[in-house]
Amino acid sequence: MTQNARRYLLIGLVLAGAAAVTAWTAIEPRSDRRWIPEQAVLPHAAIGGRTVRIGNVRNFEYVARHDFTVRYDERNYDLTKLVSVWYVLTPFSDSWRGPAHSFVSFGFADSQFVSISVEARREPGETYDAVKGLFKRFELMYVVGDERDLIGQRAAYSTDRVYLYPIKAKPEKMREMFVAMLERANKLRAEPEFYNTLTNNCTSNVVSHVNQVAPNTVPGGIKTILPGYTDEVAHRLGLIDTDLDIAGARDRYLINARAKQFIRDSAFSLRIREPASRGS
Numbered sequence: 152m153t154q155n156a157r158r159y160l161l162i163g164l165v166l167a168g169a170a171a172v173t174a175w176t177a178i179e180p181r182s183d184r185r186w187i188p189e190q191a192v193l194p195h196a197a198i199g200g201r202t203v204r205i206g207n208v209r210n211f212e213y214v215a216r217h218d219f220t221v222r223y224d225e226r227n228y229d230l231t232k233l234v235s236v237w238y239v240l241t242p243f244s245d246s247w248r249g250p251a252h253s254f255v256s257f258g259f260a261d262s263q264f265v266s267i268s269v270e271a272r273r274e275p276g277e278t279y280d281a282v283k284g285l286f287k288r289f290e291l292m293y294v295v296g297d298e299r300d301l302i303g304q305r306a307a308y309s310t311d312r313v314y315l316y317p318i319k320a321k322p323e324k325m326r327e328m329f330v331a332m333l334e335r336a337n338k339l340r341a342e343p344e345f346y347n348t349l350t351n352n353c354t355s356n357v358v359s360h361v362n363q364v365a366p367n368t369v370p371g372g373i374k375t376i377l378p379g380y381t382d383e384v385a386h387r388l389g390l391i392d393t394d395l396d397i398a399g400a401r402d403r404y405l406i407n408a409r410a411k412q413f414i415r416d417s418a419f420s421l422r423i424r425e426p427a428s429r430g431s
Contacts, residue, residue, distance in 0.1 A: 180343040182291050192223060193340050194295040196333035203228045203333065204293035210267065213414075216308040224297070232260040236325045238316040238357075238391070239263050239266065241305050242379040250281065251352045251379035252305075256298055256315070264420040266301040267332050268294040269356040271346040284348035291346040299419045306410030307422070308422075313407045315423060316382060317392040324383035327364040335360075354378040361394045 162276040169316075176287045182193070194207040208226045211219040235258035254268035269281055271289035283289070294301065306313035335356075353365060354376075369388065374380040386397045393400050406423045413422035 178287050180287075180342070180345045182290065182343045184274055184290075186276075187273050187275055188221060189218075190270065190292055190294065193292060194237075194333075195340060196295075196337055198330055198333060201230045201257075202332070203267070205295055205333065207295070209294055209300050210360050211296075211300045211304070213300070213304050213308055216304060218235070219304070220416065224382065226263070226265070228259060228263065228265065229331070230263070230326045233257055233322060233329060234260050235323050236318045236320050236328065238314075238318050238382070238385060239302060239318070240314045240378070240382050241311045243311065244379075248320050248379035249376075249377035251381075253357060253378045253381055254301065255328075255332075255357060256302070257325065262418075262421065264294050264298045265296075266298050267336070268296070268301055269353040270294055270353075281348045284346055284352070287345045289346040290343045291351055292338060293339060295333070295336065298399060298423075302406075302423070303410055303414050303419060306407045307414040313406055313410065314382060314401060314404045316385065316400065316404050318385070318390055319392045324364045328360050331363055349376060350379075354381055 167318050178381040190207075191209070192207045192209070194205060194209075197204045204225065204227050206223075207224045208224045210222045212222060213219045217270065232313075237258065239256060240251055240253045242248050244250055252268075254266055256264055256266040258264045259293070269400065270292055271287060272283055272292040273279065277289075302313065303313070305311055344351060349355075358375055361368050368390070369375065370385065372384075374384050374396075382391070383397055385391050386400060391400060392405070395403055403426075409423045409425065410419075411420070413419050416422050
């Protein structure tokens with residue numbers, strides 16, 4: 152290859168790279184696409200004093216994992232009655248614990264419970280893929296929903312294990328985190344963002360909210376990048392409200408059997424928190 156040919160090849164490669172970078176940076180997140188039914192509607196919250204009113208609280212009624220009746224509610228929550236926060240963890244694999252989905256639930260003294268799940272928002276025909284999630288393939292959304300929906304559809308109608316861990320926190324920190332998550336959900340309605348498998352995912356957002364209300368509580372590391380190990384991290388940091396070791400905690404707070412048993416119970420959220428009997 153002549154010197155001129157090499158020069159032209161180099162110039163061509165530089166131009167192609169610049170064009171690729173330009174095209175990549177020009178891709179913007181959107182909220183006006185067609186979405187799968189479970190993620191078609193964004194929540195919104197009005198926060199005033201001690202009361203929070205949330206619109207589009209997802210409350211689907213399931214007969215199978217992907218067979219449901221669509222239903223959204225508007226619900227009011229009294230922040231002074233917020234008394235508990237729970238960490239929900241669903242590993243995707245039995246052979247390797249790393250890949251998982253995690254989210255949080257908040258409990259109120261009037262027996263109301265509400266879950267907030269940070270998710271990769273998908274269009275019809277798309278399936279979640281961790282590698283694709285690195286390359287602006289999914290938008291980010293916060294799903295606010297009834298526990299019988301967000302927890303029940305995973306624990307009662309799929310083969311995934313679901314753990315429901317009680318978290319140690321002061322009531323004022325619970326309130327701060329609840330409000331912060333709703334404010335971020337509101338912001339995403341106006342300013343959509345891309346999901347990113349490493350930097351803007353379900354667990355990274357939960358960790359960010361925890362550290363926002365209690366700075367430096369959860370350090371970074373590989374076990375927070377791999378969500379399936381985050382219960383181990385939370386246990387080591389003393390965040391899970393238990394005297395059990397991690398193996399015992401995983402056994403105690405695995406809720407699939409109780410979720411299946413009580414999925415039609417109006418007191419579902421209370422029932423899945425009852426002490427497990429042997430074999431359940």
